Amino acid sequence: MSNRESILEILSKAKAASSVSPDRAIEMSNEAYQMSRDGGFKREEGFSLLGAAYGYRVKSDVGNLLDMSLAARQIFEELDDHEGLMRALNLAGVAYFYSSLYEEAMRNFLKALDYSKVVNDPFLESSVLNNIAEVYRETLSYNKAIEFYKRAEGLSRENGLDINRAVILGNIGEIYLKESKPEEALKCFESGKMILKDMNDPISLAEIESRIGQVYQAMGGRAEAEEQYKKSLAMLETLENKYYSIDILTNLASLYAETDLDEAMELLAIAISYAEEIDAKKKISSVYRQIASINEDYGNYSVALDYFKLYCSYSEKQSNLALGNRLEILNIELKHTTDFEQLNQLKDRFEHEIKLQKLEIERMNEMNRSLEKKISEDELTGILNRRAINKKLHEIAEAARDEKFFLTVYMLDIDNFKMYNDHWGHSDGDKCLISITKAISSIAWSRNDIFGRYGGEEFVYIARTKDYDTALGLGEEIREEVEKLGLYYGNGSDKTPTTISIGGVVGSGEELSSVPRLLQMADDQLYISKRSGKNRVRLISLD
Incomplete structure (x- = not known):
């Protein structure tokens, strides 16, 4: 076996391992990278960087994900390798998306989509289309999001990419649910469910069962919603998957909160314990916000304020972490560019991000003050209680x-x-x-x-x-x-x-x-x- 064949075999194993053992995938990709450099195999060097990037994506290590993607892009630009460029741009777009830098994410995804005209890879193309739709969804451009989701879904259907299709149908259903179109949402979720029943993907199936529960809840079908949530939760508990179980528990809590505060709080307490076990800080923050909101609705302003302060504390830490990630991304971009105009744009963008973070902190402080006022104020007269x-x-x-x-x-x-x-x-x-x-x-x-x-x-x-x-x-x-x-x-x-x-x-x-x-x-x-x-x-x- 030649050195090039050995490298390709290592990269194939790294790709298979990336979703279940990302650290091992990164280790193997680094080994392939060193072998590629030693042997002068430039294309394999680029794909080794992409192999590591896939591992970092699973680990949500945004800085290294972007660093590997941009380094790979430079190599593929030198080689004029369209497939490599398409993959590198797509992964760079994902890194920007994770950092909420949607304009940069879209720029990379659209460049990647341009290469699909010459790269015959339906799976990769449908992934890029889905990612473009995700940007539109996050920026609340729902019509454009559905347009790109449907293009991705059609491509997946034509090429028998069933898992891809089920995920995309779920994404379309989410938008219909946000737009208060429960019937359309239910059709999408049921179609995705039919596909997943024949696939060995219980986590995705449990997630779509939960989404169906959300539709029933939106339509006022409490009993049907409860049944779906419990079915979904049972699947995830069998798999001992605490990460997705947290979402189902919060959905159930929102259902019970309409009639039974104690039951809702009990479920949210379990959700917090799960989130703490797996150190899911963003989910902890979200659950604290939900507890504060439910207690505010019940007029328990003191409890609401306590949990809102916890939510603010976690949110501020997350905001600081996100800003740190963006600073890291800025430094990585500086490493990969010599364009003076682009450097100024990066500087302006970072200053804008700092301004947005300050505004978000002020928004949370204002909500905090509002709750404190409710705690101390008589509801009828407005004077102290x-x-x-x-x-x-x-x-x-x-x-x-x-x-x-x-x-x-x-x-x-x-x-x-x-x-x-x-x-x-x-x-x-x-x-x-x-x-x-x-x-x-x-x-x-x-x-x-x-x-x-x-x-x-x-x-x-x-x-x-x-x-x-x-x-x-x-x-x-x-x-x-x-x-x-x-x-x-x-x-x-x-x-x-x-x-x-x-x-x-x-x-x-x-x-x-x-x-x-x-x-x-x-x-x-x-x-x-x-x-x-x-x-x-x-x-x-x-x-």
Whole structure:
């Protein structure tokens, strides 16, 4: 056997090993590369670089994938080898695609497609067409994506490339699903399923079963969707494939979240454990985002915020990693070019990527702020809620102890609010709460005080005060401001004004050591104020 034949045999074995043992494939390709250089076999040298690139593709090592592809392209350009160029350009396009550099990816894929006119390789051509469609899909150009997917699917059908065809049908179905065309999506998925049933590819079959479940879920068929998801999950668990199982678990969780929060959270907890086992950081981030979203829908804003912060943390790490990958790609491109104009373009593109990352971080921060606001804000009135009031009171009481200033805690309650609701109805009752809130908030804003809704028709107002008399005066000001609103219930001689009763406690220094005691004492004074005839202020001093 000649050296050239030995090299080709090694490369054939490397290609067969690349999908199951990429490190071994890279090792064999490097061996073939060295033999090619020693023997002066330039074409084999290029294909050895491509062999290593295929291994790096499986490993998602984008930097080495691009480096090997560009090095191979240079060799094939010197040789004017069209097949080699088509393969090298396709792999370079994949590297750019993985880095979300879609313009560069498309440029390489289209160049590769040009060579299909002279390279008779239907499998490679259909792969390039599929990759072009993927770029269009990622950039939301769905009509163009379907156009190229269908070209790839037709080519695969004509040449008996069944696995290729099933994958492409699945991709087309995904777009129809995104476009809210479930019937068209289902046809594509069922066609792909029929092909895969005759093939030995259980992972692809499980994936398409899950997609069919998504269609049923979109069409409101909960039972059918659940059946598909469970069937898909059972296949993957038999194969002990945790990577794809995570997707099925999140699909099931989204289904259960409509009616059973606990069941959904249990499934997502399993998904996180799987993702942590295989160190799938991107999937961990996605699951955290889903948990945050579901809990936000249920009004569990505190839980939602905790998980959203975890999502942000993982996303920021992923963004930094992606930026690092793009910097690595930039350095690799610099290594393979001497074109000054192209160097400037690369520099501009990298600066643009940094700008986009900053915008994404700001977007996440804004969502974070929005959730924090929901956690601390009363949904109806927009003022602080009970949780936030308790937190603020602990903080200001501690400051008052340290700085020894007077602090007054008022408990406010709308008098006979049930009668107001019964007379006018709950909708007007809500308007009453909002009107009173606005009136008292205007005082709080002018003084930089703290005001919030403690629950129902009860409120808490916290203020720095000079002494007892000042605190009493402020209490009267609040009471009078509500009285001025002229709210009432009843008719004729039974017409009764809507007022508030106030109870409070005034103190300073160590007297403020127990926040629960402060609230209880203020509440006790409120009770006395109510018993004494309502629409009045009653305070007690801790001195």
